[in-house]
Amino acid sequence: MPEDAIVHGVEWTVKELFVYPNEFIYWSIQIVMYPYMTGLVAGAFVLSSLYHVFGQKDLKEIAQFSLVFSLALLPVAALPLLLHLQQPLRAMEPLMTPHFTSAIAAFGIVFTVYGLIVVSEIWFVYREYFVHELTVLRDTGGFWNALRRVVYKVLTFGAKDVSDSAIRVDHKAAKILAAVGIPVACFLHGYAGFIFGSVKANALWMSPLMPVIFIMSAVVSGIALCMLTYIVIMEFQAFRQRRKGGTAQAGETKGAEIDVISKATRYLLGFLVAAISLELLDLIFRGYTAMKSWDILRSVMYGKDFINIFVLQYTLGNLVPFVLLLLPGRTIKRIVVALLLVLFGVFMMRWNVVIGGQAFSLSFSGYMHYHIPIIPHSFETYKEGVFGALTVIATPFVLFWLINKFVPSLRRNIGKA
Amino acid sequence: MKRHVLHPLWVAVGVVGLIFLARLVLVPDDFGVHGDSFTYNYYRLGNIDEWKNFPVKYQGSDTCVECHKDNVRTHRRSPHKRVQCENCHGPAASHPDDIEYLPLNRERAMCLRCHADLDYPESSARSNLPAIVDRHHKRRRECVTCHNPHDPREDVE
Amino acid sequence: MSCSRRNFLKDAAGAAFVSSLPLSAFVILTTEEAKAAVAAATVRWGYLVDTNKCTGCGMCVKACKNENEIPYDAPVTRTWVERYVVTKDGTTHIDSPDGGRDGFTSDKIRDEEVDPENIAKAFFVPKLCNQCDNPACVQVCPVGATYKTEDGVVLIDREWCIGCGYCIMACPYGVRFFHPDHKVADKCNFCYHRITKGMMPACVESCAFGARRLANLRDPDDPVTKIITTERVAVLKDEYGTKPHVFYLGLDNNVR
Numbered sequence: 085m086p087e088d089a090i091v092h093g094v095e096w097t098v099k100e101l102f103v104y105p106n107e108f109i110y111w112s113i114q115i116v117m118y119p120y121m122t123g124l125v126a127g128a129f130v131l132s133s134l135y136h137v138f139g140q141k142d143l144k145e146i147a148q149f150s151l152v153f154s155l156a157l158l159p160v161a162a163l164p165l166l167l168h169l170q171q172p173l174r175a176m177e178p179l180m181t182p183h184f185t186s187a188i189a190a191f192g193i194v195f196t197v198y199g200l201i202v203v204s205e206i207w208f209v210y211r212e213y214f215v216h217e218l219t220v221l222r223d224t225g226g227f228w229n230a231l232r233r234v235v236y237k238v239l240t241f242g243a244k245d246v247s248d249s250a251i252r253v254d255h256k257a258a259k260i261l262a263a264v265g266i267p268v269a270c271f272l273h274g275y276a277g278f279i280f281g282s283v284k285a286n287a288l289w290m291s292p293l294m295p296v297i298f299i300m301s302a303v304v305s306g307i308a309l310c311m312l313t314y315i316v317i318m319e320f321q322a323f324r325q326r327r328k329g330g331t332a333q334a335g336e337t338k339g340a341e342i343d344v345i346s347k348a349t350r351y352l353l354g355f356l357v358a359a360i361s362l363e364l365l366d367l368i369f370r371g372y373t374a375m376k377s378w379d380i381l382r383s384v385m386y387g388k389d390f391i392n393i394f395v396l397q398y399t400l401g402n403l404v405p406f407v408l409l410l411l412p413g414r415t416i417k418r419i420v421v422a423l424l425l426v427l428f429g430v431f432m433m434r435w436n437v438v439i440g441g442q443a444f445s446l447s448f449s450g451y452m453h454y455h456i457p458i459i460p461h462s463f464e465t466y467k468e469g470v471f472g473a474l475t476v477i478a479t480p481f482v483l484f485w486l487i488n489k490f491v492p493s494l495r496r497n498i499g500k501a
Numbered sequence: 502m503k504r505h506v507l508h509p510l511w512v513a514v515g516v517v518g519l520i521f522l523a524r525l526v527l528v529p530d531d532f533g534v535h536g537d538s539f540t541y542n543y544y545r546l547g548n549i550d551e552w553k554n555f556p557v558k559y560q561g562s563d564t565c566v567e568c569h570k571d572n573v574r575t576h577r578r579s580p581h582k583r584v585q586c587e588n589c590h591g592p593a594a595s596h597p598d599d600i601e602y603l604p605l606n607r608e609r610a611m612c613l614r615c616h617a618d619l620d621y622p623e624s625s626a627r628s629n630l631p632a633i634v635d636r637h638h639k640r641r642r643e644c645v646t647c648h649n650p651h652d653p654r655e656d657v658e
Numbered sequence: 659m660s661c662s663r664r665n666f667l668k669d670a671a672g673a674a675f676v677s678s679l680p681l682s683a684f685v686i687l688t689t690e691e692a693k694a695a696v697a698a699a700t701v702r703w704g705y706l707v708d709t710n711k712c713t714g715c716g717m718c719v720k721a722c723k724n725e726n727e728i729p730y731d732a733p734v735t736r737t738w739v740e741r742y743v744v745t746k747d748g749t750t751h752i753d754s755p756d757g758g759r760d761g762f763t764s765d766k767i768r769d770e771e772v773d774p775e776n777i778a779k780a781f782f783v784p785k786l787c788n789q790c791d792n793p794a795c796v797q798v799c800p801v802g803a804t805y806k807t808e809d810g811v812v813l814i815d816r817e818w819c820i821g822c823g824y825c826i827m828a829c830p831y832g833v834r835f836f837h838p839d840h841k842v843a844d845k846c847n848f849c850y851h852r853i854t855k856g857m858m859p860a861c862v863e864s865c866a867f868g869a870r871r872l873a874n875l876r877d878p879d880d881p882v883t884k885i886i887t888t889e890r891v892a893v894l895k896d897e898y899g900t901k902p903h904v905f906y907l908g909l910d911n912n913v914r
Contacts, residue, residue, distance in 0.1 A: 091732045092823075092836040101768075102752035102914075104785075104832035105738045110823045170821020170841040177801040177820050179520055180528050185540045188800035188824055200516065204509035211505075241512075243505030250505065257506050284898055285794060285830035376897075446832045447914035449752055536808060541796050544805035548815040555851035558725045559860045583866040588717045592724045614715040614761030615866075621743075621765075621780035626867065627713045635763065 092170065095465060096457055101450035109442045109454050112468050114168040116438045117476045119276045119298060120305065120431055122161040124480075126273040127306010128154035129202065129265055134351065136205075136262035142347045149317075150310040151209065152493035155202050156484035161272075162195060164476050167467040187279040194272050201265045207239070208258040210491050214239045215246050235490055273302040280437060287377030287448075288384075288441040293366045300359035305430035307352045311345060312423040313484075315416060317494055345419060349409055356426070360402055363433070380448045388451060389443060393436050401429015558592035561585070568597070572651055579652035584615075589650060607643045609635070612650075701809040703848055703903070704875040706882050706891070707784050710908040711869035714739055714782035716761035718861035718870060723759065725849060725860035727839075734835040735759065736846040737786040737861050742912055743767060746778045750912045758782075783913050784870060786861070787812065787833040787846035788894065788902030795825035795834060795845075804843065810875075810903060811850055816842050830898045848872065875903070 093108025128150040134140045135147030166172055179196075182189040218236045221229055274295040280286075281294025318341075367385075370378060385393055405422035439454050457469035466472055488494065529545050536542025562585050566573045576582060587593055589611060590603045618632035619625075639647065649655045722737045723730050739758030743751040751767045762782070765772065793812050796804050803818040804825055819842035826834040826843060837844035849859035853872065857863070862870045873882035885891075891905040894913070906913075 091734055091838050092841075094733060102740075102754070105754055105757040106734050106826075106835040107832045108835075110826050110836070165822075168822070170823075170836055171819065174801075174818070174820040176523070176527070177803075177818065180524050181532055181543075181802045181818075183539075183543050183799055183802040186798045186800040186824065188798070188822060191800070196516065196520075200509070200513045204512075207509055241505070241508045243508055245505060253506055279824070283798075283827050285828055446830060447752070449750075449914055532802070536806070541793065541806040543802040544813075545802075545815055545818055548813065548817070549807060551815075551817075552813055552847065552850045553854050555726075557852055557855070557857065559721055559863055561857070561863060585717075585864055585866065588721070588864050588866065592721075610760065610763065613763045614717065615713060617761075617763040619762065619765045619780070620774040622777060625780045626711050626782070626869075627762075627780070630713060 090462070090464060092464075096455050096468070098453040098455060099445075099450060100453065101445075102447055103445040103450040103452055104447055107445055107452065109439065109452055111168075111438055111442060112454065113456055113470075113473050114164040114468060114476070116431075116434045117164040117473055118161070118168070119273070119280075119302075119438075120434045121157060121164060121476060121480075122273050122276050123298070123302030123430065123434075124306045124309050125154050125157040125161050125198075126269040126299070127303045127308075128157060128310050129269040129306070130303050131307050131310050131348065131351070133262040133266050133269075136259055137266070140347065142343050145341070146310060146314050146344050146348060148209070149314050149493045150306075151202070151206060152487060152491055153310055153313060153480070153484055154306075155206060156487055157480045158195075158199055158202060159483065160476060160480045162191075163479060165191070167472055167476070187275055187282060190275055194268065194275065198265070198268050198272050201261050201268060205258050205261040205265065206491060207241075208254045208261065211240065211243060211254055212246050212251055213492075215244050218244070232490070239490070270299050274299045276302075280441070285446060286441050287375075287381055287444075289437065291366055293362055294437075297359060297362045297366065300355055300362060301430050301433055303355045304352060304359055305427055307348060307355065308423045308426040308430075311348050311352070312420065312427070313481075315345065315420060315423075319416070321494070342414075342416070345416070346414070349414070349419065352426070353406070353409055356402065356406060360398075377448060380444045384440060384443050384451070388453075389436060389440050392432060392440070397429055397432035397436055401425055401432050405429065556594065558594040559587050560593045562587070564593070575649070575651040579654060581651065581653060607645050609644055612644045612648075699808065700876050702875040703789060703810050703853060704873040704883070704886060705786070705789070705848065705904040706871045706873055706886055706907065707904060708869045708871075708907040709781055709783050709910070709913075711867045712739065712782040712784055713867055713869075714741055714758060714762040715866070716758040717864045717866065718784060719757050719759040721860040721864035722846070722849075725852075728844070729838050730759075732838045733757075734838065734844075736833070736844070737784060740783045740785060740913075741767070741780070742783065742910065743772055743780045744778050744910075744912055745772060745776045747776070752912075752914070779910075781908075781910065783906075783909075784861075785831065785833070785894075786904060787848075788831055788900065788904045789848065791901035791903065792899060794828040794830065794898065794900055798824045798828040800824065807850075811847050811853075812845075813847050813850060814843050814845065816840055819843050830895050830900065831902075 091108070093110050093112075096112060097108040099107075131143070132147040132151035132154065135143040136151075140147075166175055169175055176192075178189050179192040182193065184190065214236050218233065218240060221233045221236065224233075277295035277298025280289040280298075281291050283289045370381060405425040408418055408422035408425070411418075442452055443454070444451055457465040460466035460469050460471055529547065531546035532544070533546075534543050535546050562573070562576075565586050573586075576586070589606065591606070593603060596603050613635055615630055616633055618634045619627050621628050644650070716739055719735055719737055719739060722728070723735060726736055728734065728736060733756065735757040737757075738754050739762075740752055740754045741758070741762050745751070751770075751772055753767045755762075765774070789806075789811050791806075791810070793804075793806060796806055796812060799805075800822060801818060801820055803815045803820065804812060805815075806812050816837075821836065821842055823836070823843070826836070829845075834843050834845045836842070849857075849861075852859055858872055859870075862872050871882045873886055874880045875883050875886070877883055878887075885907070886905050889907065891907055892909040893902040893905060894909075896902065
């Protein structure tokens, strides 16, 4: 067979018993990454909105950070889809000829709207800072400063008014955008759940609860990732400051603040409970109604995927962190462990939905097993393999590092710069 | 009201404008709802003709008469008459223009598709065909050395 | 090109208008288009599979692959034949090696012997795209790259498909796959290039036993349509509400 005559899916699908000839695991690791990353975006944004809209003052710092972080995550929500497409060059077509009866058609539009909201909100929050930087940089020399000057000039969009009334307007606009953003973020993710929930051919996916479950676990993972990144960065900065010999102001040497973390933890727990309840409800309902597909579903859930679902997802990813977060005497270290487990748990949930949904044949008479390509030997096995997933995971951090060069989301008291 | 609040709005309008501009250029003219349902009939009309013009490969047994009279005649009065010529000889699309000789496939496997004995109950359509057990019936010799594929009743040695 | 600038702008604006308002079902047809639509309304393709007649020779699968340029050795196929062997204790053994492309020449099922004495019934079931009236695959296509034609056949636009795989997931029958060469979704289209020329689909043509037949369901005199309307036929998985248009005679309860 010529090189390009690769049948998509053959590489990583192993069939057992009777499976229709054309059935393969067509939606593989990138489609696991897609709702995972979208979830992180949505969750990060919701966390930031808790401060901007509901005025949760103690969340202020993490809110600013998670807002910018959600911008860094945003392109990465689209990246897995792009990597997954067989015709990536046609990726813009959902915007050109959207077929709105398809859940995926909305992606381009919701994604664009959401992107605009996030960017605008950041602009309103940081405009004062941009103008300030511009004045500071006015008479400096050097290439780097010149570049920064240009960037900030563009970023102000010519709006240099930093009078009190102008700033008040900014804050108000940011607040409104944050409020509008919450439903849009939920929609962005809820419909990712709809993509799966509406596939009537798939016995595991078909469920009206799917979108809600997806939103809940999205918020959980988003909050967890923001908290985690925040803790790591703050601890790292504090560590560096201490090494330098404590010349900086007192405010900047302390690491992550336990108050902020505690507050965020409370929200995390709330959403976690909601997510688990819904998932269990779904499971119980399926078992109780025991439709035609239940035989094969049960054999997958309680048999072949038992470890993935009940050990890795529910126990290690939900129960253990739940206990860790609830036990009194929280330390930053323990929280970090719990957060990592939560992130892992949500990832396993996505995995069990996407891969688990393809673990059995549409004929209900056979199984498919997924063997994720590890060492890539072609572009296909790279993008649909472990390294493709790692690329997707790494990108937001690189982007955040870049964005943070111009939009410093981690400096304390940025408001009164 | 400060004017600058509207700046992001202009950006948004610009982005949307760009998308619409791109649609003008990129979406083929014949793309639209051709039929009575947006759900099922939203497509590029020209594609239908593209499919209609897909090349035909199997010509059908009737086209062979013209040049292979004898074979067709034998075949037509044999128990194999129901079996299309091209099933055994492959698609004759470019024959005899480009492919002068259709490759002759004399493999046992080709005949065994219909004649391998599967030992199924009477109710199975397969059981109505004359069957042989591959292992036991003149092993390792092409079937056509003894059976005439066009009329398997003849020439059994 | 004779098309004037003004005309171009007008067409472009019209196209943009129509495509920007896709929810409106109204499209003003030109006379030819209207004629074509009326003519097409006299045809609704359907298909009849008589499982009582299928011998599992796999000639249809071979012909389909050749006719439709599906790489011969790739493990995907537009049509396939399944073998069902039901033993007396009620277990069903199903297989379809290479989609039945080389026929069924061994009585082993996945290398396992089934005792012939113990077999209650054995039969073959050809499968192909059902050209549903409510195709789930079309509903979920994000870009309008797959659609139902006026004569009921579901086609895929190879120039427009983005290869997201949503349609493959949405089809309850598993008839869709990614074409190994074109990298777009692919499936049976009743050999659209043949049936629109008055020929039979390659699989129908190649079936020596009359197990596969094409019908124009709008023509009451069509012999196959007569069978479909007068005899007891069944469809696959009608619980999905897709309204399949491939009908089966002698369909067994064990068929998936």
